[in-house]
Structure formats: structure tokens, C-alpha cells
Amino acid sequence: MIVCVAVVGHQNNPLYIQSFTDADDALKLHHIVHCSLDVVDERVNNPKKSGPTLNETFLGLLYPTENYKVYGYLTNTKVKFILVTTDLDVRDADVRNFFRRFHAAYVDAVSNPFHVPGKKITSKTFAETVSTIVKSFGLSSAG
Amino acid sequence: MAREVSESCVDSLLTEMVSTYCNRFYANKPDLAARSIEAIGYQVGHQLSERYTMDRPRFSDHLEAIKFICKDFWSELFKKQIDNLKTNHRGTFVLQDSQFRWLSRVSVDLSENGDVSQDNPEATAENKAAQVTSMHLYFPCGIIRGALSNLGIPCAVSADISNLPACELLALFAN
Numbered sequence: 001m002i003v004c005v006a007v008v009g010h011q012n013n014p015l016y017i018q019s020f021t022d023a024d025d026a027l028k029l030h031h032i033v034h035c036s037l038d039v040v041d042e043r044v045n046n047p048k049k050s051g052p053t054l055n056e057t058f059l060g061l062l063y064p065t066e067n068y069k070v071y072g073y074l075t076n077t078k079v080k081f082i083l084v085t086t087d088l089d090v091r092d093a094d095v096r097n098f099f100r101r102f103h104a105a106y107v108d109a110v111s112n113p114f115h116v117p118g119k120k121i122t123s124k125t126f127a128e129t130v131s132t133i134v135k136s137f138g139l140s141s142a143g
Numbered sequence: 144m145a146r147e148v149s150e151s152c153v154d155s156l157l158t159e160m161v162s163t164y165c166n167r168f169y170a171n172k173p174d175l176a177a178r179s180i181e182a183i184g185y186q187v188g189h190q191l192s193e194r195y196t197m198d199r200p201r202f203s204d205h206l207e208a209i210k211f212i213c214k215d216f217w218s219e220l221f222k223k224q225i226d227n228l229k230t231n232h233r234g235t236f237v238l239q240d241s242q243f244r245w246l247s248r249v250s251v252d253l254s255e256n257g258d259v260s261q262d263n264p265e266a267t268a269e270n271k272a273a274q275v276t277s278m279h280l281y282f283p284c285g286i287i288r289g290a291l292s293n294l295g296i297p298c299a300v301s302a303d304i305s306n307l308p309a310c311e312l313l314a315l316f317a318n
Contacts, residue, residue, distance in 0.1 A: 010295070055200045055201040055202070055203055056200050056201070057199075057200065057201060074201065075193075075196070075197075075201075076192075076196035076199060076201050076202060076294060077192065077193055077196065077293045077294060077295070078295055103197055104197070107193050107194050107197055110190060110193055111190045111193070111194060113186070117186075117189055117293075
């Protein structure tokens, strides 16, 4: 289950952060997202030659914690997407697929002429799309 | 889901936008009109670059980003690639398009300026034509600047139209 997704701007400013848990642990999840930004920077500045193809947008597993796995994605425009999940055996393809759909939703949201670049995404449509994508995450592998 | 837009609509919209800003909103302030049009282009470029770079790996340097602008971005906008790209390797790039689509049908109505002096009508007409055309170039300049800035390359873009319908765009990086 995905517990948190976040969009972070190129100056590490939060553009959208949403947790999907009933428990009151938003702060903890925000902290995890915050920590993951350092890992993203590290990945980008010292790309591993052996790892996934150089300069791919999908950054893979950023770091595992005791209860969560954190995945990252960096667009060409230096916007970061962070995904925090509780599933411990996640298939890479699922995560890639999630990020692809999430990216499409993000592009649609920022293409709104009323959206101010660099400001938080307040679009309701975006929030709805994201929650649909989050709900459908991992279903393909289960079914 | 590829959505298409009629080319004549885009042409008309561009012409109408330029004329509205030049003749109605800022009739006596061409500088202000130019800046407003450029700002619109900037936003458009900003958003387009977000969309067109979606399925691409990240660019490793400026040259790659410029190449993307010349090839893919240009084909999306104008259905053709840039004809010539020159650089001095110090942050200046010259993009040449020998048949710039948005200017290919520009003509100037000379009957409008009947009040100009008759001493040198040819030179005035030419001058006027250049002025009108350059107004139409602020929008594409803004688009390129918006796209490059969004890709992390702050720059200044200007256009040169000494021999229509060829067009030279000059992108200057602040690095």
C-alpha cells in the first residue's frame, strides 16, 4: 500500500504532499520524504555506472527503512516525485508504471494556465487522479 | 492521446494576440507590449517543455538540451527541425530556421500608414514591416526561453529577421 506521495520542486520546495493513512503519522511521512531528498541529490551528483541506465528519470529504490520503502523519480525539469510504500516486495515494473501515470497527471496539472509555476498544486482534479492512481497501485500484479 | 490543433487557428491566434497587445492594451508602449507577449510565450514554453520531455531520459548537459529544442521541441511546434545550429562553445547558440512557419504568411498592410511622410515611402514601409514582424517574434522567443529555463538553463533569447522568411534565434546563456 502506498502511504505517501510527494512532488518536490527544483529548489526542494514542496509542491504537493499527500499521505494516505488513517493513523496520525503525516509528520513522520513528511520527515521520510524530506530525508529522501538528500538521497536524490546524491544519486544525481554521483551516478552509478553499473546501476540503471545513466540519466534515467526513474531513480529506483532510494532507501529502505524498517517499515517503508522509498522510491524516487526525477523529471527533466528537476522536479522530484517521491513514493513511500509499506509493501516490502514491490515489483520495479509496478513502481515505474505508477511514476509514469503520476508524471502524466502532474504534467496535466501544471499545464493549467491558472497554475503558477513553483507554487503548490491545489488542483482538485490532480488530487483525485493521484488518489485513483494510488489506489490502483499493485493491483495489476495481484490480479 | 494526441490532440491536434488546426494550424490556421494558431496563426490567427498569434496574429490577433500581437495586434491586441500592440494596438489596444499598450498602443503607445511597444516595449511593454513586447514584454507582455514574451511573458505569455515564456509560460507556454515552460508548460510545453514539461510535457515534451516526459518520456525522455534526463539531459546531461546544455548541448543535449539545446539539441532537444532543435529537434523534438521544434518538430512538435513547427513540424520541422531547426535547419542549422551554431555555437561558439561559450554559451551562445544560434538557431537558424530557413522557413520559419509562423512568419511564412506575414504581410504588411501598407494602406494603413497613409499618414507617413511620402519622402521615402519604400524605406518606411520596410521599417514598418520589420517592426510588425519583430513583434510577432517575441512569442516564439518567449517559448524557447521558457522551455530552456524549465530545463534548468536560464538564458536570454532574441531573434533576427534580416531575410524573411528565414529566422535566426539567438540563445544566450548566463553561465
